[in-house]
Amino acid sequence: MTSVRSSSARSGTARSGTARSSTARSASGSATITSAEGLTNARTRIVGNRTGPIADFVITLVRVGRALGLAIAGGLRRASAVVTPLGWVMLAAVPLALGFGYAVAWIELVVVGWTILVLLAVASLYLIGRSAFLIALDVPHSRVVVGEPATGLISVTNPTRRRLLGVKVEIPVGPGLAELALPSLAKGAAFDHEFVVPTARRGVLAIGPVRTVRADPIGLVRRELVWTESTELFIHPRTIGIPSTSTGFIRDLEGNPTRDLTNSDVSFHALREYTPGDERRYIHWKSTAKTGTYMVRQFEETRRSHLVIALSLATPNYATEEEFEMAVSVAGSLGARAIRDARTVSVVVSERTPEFAKQKVLAVRQLNTLTRTRLLDDLAVVENSASAIGITDVARVTADDISGISVAFLVCGSLTTNAELRAASTSFPSGVEVVAVVCDPDTVPGLRRVAGLSVLTIGYLEDLQKSLAKSAAA
Incomplete structure (x- = not known):
């Protein structure tokens, strides 16, 4: 019995020594992995920790x-x-x-x-082979006015030493497609083709990319090869020139005196008696010596002109699409004139309420007025929507978001009521000149006053200049 226990003890000691040796090897930095425990790769997801041939x-x-x-x-x-x-x-x-x-x-x-x-x-x-053409797409003008002619040019060259057979060429133009049957070209020959770009509607057209098409006559297979990148053509709204004198009711950029009186400014108005709180530097000492009473200078407040043009994109404000396009042109004409005169101008349009929103989104979006081109680029892509806020909400949000407004133009359509225009005008602080421009091709142009609000009604875009001149004179 004693020998058995001794042998068992020796065996246990040997196993313990082996385990300690294995532990020591692992602790010494050995990279040998003997178990998949802890791994989360694809193998463990399929077979787990199993090993072996199966x-x-x-x-x-x-x-x-x-x-x-x-x-x-x-x-x-x-x-x-x-x-x-x-x-x-x-x-x-x-x-x-x-x-x-x-x-x-x-x-x-x-x-x-x-x-x-x-x-x-x-x-x-028909799918075998590849044509070695050199194809280039050129759009001479990246910006045109709606209705003006615009073209694109396709130039194809054969740089190889063999004749290339003709293929079909397609040029996507916005939602449309221009197709061209390219003839066979001899070695070093070139072929140019000019195509017309439709500009009947304002917007941004993506022209290209140019692709060649290999297809069988029946239409079972079709292989397209793209040769160029696409380019954008901005179709701006139509605008007219408005002389600076037509907007004479707008205060000058450097600040012209107004009828509002203030205690400190640069435009002298009159003298008045000193009251507690007046600054002593404005005391007029000569008048004080004559009257025996402290007299201080009083000034007329001067302001920088900040012109705001608010365009409604709400479909309920317009009777026809023609009215909306005229309104966009009016906003572009006013904004372009203000930018040319180096005035501070902000052009805002209605924001849309998301389709599944629980509440109306009361917000406006400001367009880029850094240059005339950028303003017209933004106006080229505005669209009316039934979910956009109306002119009354546009005026309210604009008055809250933009400070220092001197003149506000509210541009809308013929379905806007006088009550809506009055409510819109009351959103602005007192002293702000509010002018509503109503686009209505079916009415006689005119100017009327509605509770301190100037309402210009125009039938054509050209009526804007005359109406502004009458408003300034009034």
Whole structure:
């Protein structure tokens, strides 16, 4: 019994020594990994901590299946890029026609299946090869006024030493598409083609990219090659020139005296008796010596002119699309004149309320007024919406967000009522000149006063100049 215990003790001591040796090796910095415990890679998600031939075989199957799946997906993407919907229908019809035809011995159906297969094989020949053209797209003017003619130019050159066969060229122009049948070009030959860009409506048109198309006559396959990048054409709203004298009711940029009196300014108005709180530096000593009473200078307040143009994008403010386009042109004309005169100007438009919002979004968006071009670029993309806030809310938000306003133009359509205009004008502080410009092609132009508000009604854009002159004179 004693020898057995001794042998067991020696065995335990040996195992303990082995364990300590293993622990020591691990602590000494050995990089040997003997367990997958703690790993979260793909292998452990599939087979866990299992090892051995079966686990390795499963992992190999998964890796091979994943590689085949990626290859098939890539092939399908490439095939879907060249096979048209009609081609997919034909591909699906081949096995059905051949299988059912041979199964029921229907010779005509078998013939149809083989005919489709031959057509697909012939159509695939149209995809072989690549043209070595040099194609350039040029748009002479990046900005035009609505209604003005605009063109684009396609230049194609053959830089190779062989004749290149003609292909079909497509140029996307906004929502439309310009197509061109490119003729065969000899060595070093060039071909230029000018196409018309529609400018009947204000906006931004994306022209290009130019692509060549290889397709079979039936339309089973189609291969597109892109040659250029797209370019943008800004179609600005129509504007008219407004002389500076037409806006004579706007105070000068450097500050002109107003009828508001103040205790400190640069424009002298009169003398008055001293009251506690007046600054002593404004005491007029000569008058004080004559009267025996302290007299101080009183001044007329001068202000810098800050012109605000508020354009309503709310569809309920306009009867027709023509009215809205005229309103955009009015805002552009006023803003461009103010920028040219180096006045401080802010142009704001209505914000839209999101479709599923619980409450109306009371906000306006300020357009870029750094230069005339940037202002017209922003006006080129504004659109009316039924969810945009009306002119009354636009005026209220504008008066809260912008300080120091001297003149405010409210631009709207014929469906805006006098009550809405009066409510809009009362949003601005006293002393602010508020002018409402109502665009109504079906009425006679005129000027009227509505509770301290000047209302200009114009039938054409050209009426704006005359109406502003009458308003300034009044």
